[in-house]
Amino acid sequence: MNATLLPEAFIFGTSVEGRELNAYRFGTGNQTILLVGGIHTGFETNTVRLLNELRDYYAATPNDILPELSLVLVPVLNPDGLEKGRQISGRFNANGVDLNRNWGCGWSSEAVFRATPVSPGSAPFSEPETVALGSLIQQLSPAAVLFYHAAARGVFPGNCGKIVSDGLAQVYSAASGYPYTSEFSDYSVTGSAPAWVDSLGIPAIDVELASADDSEFTRNVNAIRAVMTWLTNNP
Numbered sequence: 157m158n159a160t161l162l163p164e165a166f167i168f169g170t171s172v173e174g175r176e177l178n179a180y181r182f183g184t185g186n187q188t189i190l191l192v193g194g195i196h197t198g199f200e201t202n203t204v205r206l207l208n209e210l211r212d213y214y215a216a217t218p219n220d221i222l223p224e225l226s227l228v229l230v231p232v233l234n235p236d237g238l239e240k241g242r243q244i245s246g247r248f249n250a251n252g253v254d255l256n257r258n259w260g261c262g263w264s265s266e267a268v269f270r271a272t273p274v275s276p277g278s279a280p281f282s283e284p285e286t287v288a289l290g291s292l293i294q295q296l297s298p299a300a301v302l303f304y305h306a307a308a309r310g311v312f313p314g315n316c317g318k319i320v321s322d323g324l325a326q327v328y329s330a331a332s333g334y335p336y337t338s339e340f341s342d343y344s345v346t347g348s349a350p351a352w353v354d355s356l357g358i359p360a361i362d363v364e365l366a367s368a369d370d371s372e373f374t375r376n377v378n379a380i381r382a383v384m385t386w387l388t389n390n391p
């Protein structure tokens with residue numbers, strides 16, 4: 157589906173507690189970049205601030221979007237966690253599920269965050285937030301998907317057997333200055349969102365901001381511009 161058929165603002169689902177999942181569309185091009193903040197909230201809430209700042213920026217500066225491109229911004233995938241503020245429980249949705257362990261590639265019933273066990277849900281796509289975003293991705297068939305986290309400072313390609321996400325990760329890393337790392341190796345991440353997106357043949361990356369409080373707006377807007385140019389040259 158061409159993103160230009162979507163309204164400029166739309167609701168693509170609801171959370172466990174019934175909060176709206178909001179998305180915002182900019183640009184008029186055939187290729188779409190999907191950007192997602194707040195898949196983890198709690199101590200990663202600065203990613204929501206970054207997405208809100210990007211939304212305001214593209215609303216005020218539409219000419220910064222190349223004519224071949226459209227952007228769809230999801231500022232917060234986990235609005236229930238956002239309500240809890242900066243505490244570890246705010247990482248999870250209202251069912252206590254880690255929304256970056258609930259996807260359909262490499263899902264495991266035994267998931268961890270660092271050394272701590274976390275709930276991946278009862279099965280892949282058990283959570284309404286994951287179902288809603290997965291459906292949006294399948295409808296949109298974007299050219300690239302960027303998921304924002306904090307604060308491991310790096311760019312990590314989706315890996316479901318390492319197919320299509322490496323080039324995107326390298327472009328984003330070079331333009332942002334966040335180090336490119338072929339694989340997140342601090343601990344085992346199962347059932348992640350970018351891995352599932354990669355399995356669809358769509359490049360996807362986790363962008364880990366360098367701090368847990370700054371939105372790091374400038375380096376990210378520069379990297380998004382580089383991704384637009386890269387997609388234009390590699391349609």
Ligand SMILES: [Zn+2]
Pocket residue numbers: 196200256304305306
């Ligand atoms: Zn995260």
